[in-house]
Amino acid sequence: MKKSLLTLSVFAITSFAFKTSPSGFIQLKETGMRVMYYEMKVDNCTVTINDKPMKGNKIQTQDRVKLLLTGVYGFRRQKGTDNVFPAAEVTITDEKGNVLYETENILANVVGEDGVSEQDASVLSSYITANSDWPAGKYYWQVKFWDLNGTGVILTEMMLEKK
Numbered sequence: 001m002k003k004s005l006l007t008l009s010v011f012a013i014t015s016f017a018f019k020t021s022p023s024g025f026i027q028l029k030e031t032g033m034r035v036m037y038y039e040m041k042v043d044n045c046t047v048t049i050n051d052k053p054m055k056g057n058k059i060q061t062q063d064r065v066k067l068l069l070t071g072v073y074g075f076r077r078q079k080g081t082d083n084v085f086p087a088a089e090v091t092i093t094d095e096k097g098n099v100l101y102e103t104e105n106i107l108a109n110v111v112g113e114d115g116v117s118e119q120d121a122s123v124l125s126s127y128i129t130a131n132s133d134w135p136a137g138k139y140y141w142q143v144k145f146w147d148l149n150g151t152g153v154i155l156t157e158m159m160l161e162k163k
Helices: 002-018
Strands: 024-027 034-038 044-049 064-070 086-094 099-102 123-129 137-147 153-162
Touching: 064 137, 064 153, 086 123, 123 137
Parallel strands: none
Antiparallel strands: 024 034, 034 153, 044 064, 064 123, 086 099, 086 137, 137 153
């Protein structure tokens, strides 16, 4: 119940902050990964662990968990070019809400000053590697993708349980 309430609270706060309903929502039953998108479109979401489809949410030290979004559309082109400017940040928190890991725009070096093609931006991914410093317990992995030229946002969240 606590996990569901926390997740519901995160998404309720997010919905309130955007003051609009999401354009779409994906939830993967096998992992619990949730994806909400605003003023954008996501066709598919996949989660892998050590390059194999993930079943459940259990991880061990050094496991690599990857989020892959495909069919991502809705980025606004920069004036005078056909390129778009996606951005992303990652946050990992523990059950108490303590931030264990947080990034700024992890796509800044990839996108650069010139941007990327809409086709390249239609596939977005992020991964984490379970840190040996994290004790056994539950963690919340959140990835936010957004459009630097528009208002489109994609929010993802998954609860991971480290053995």
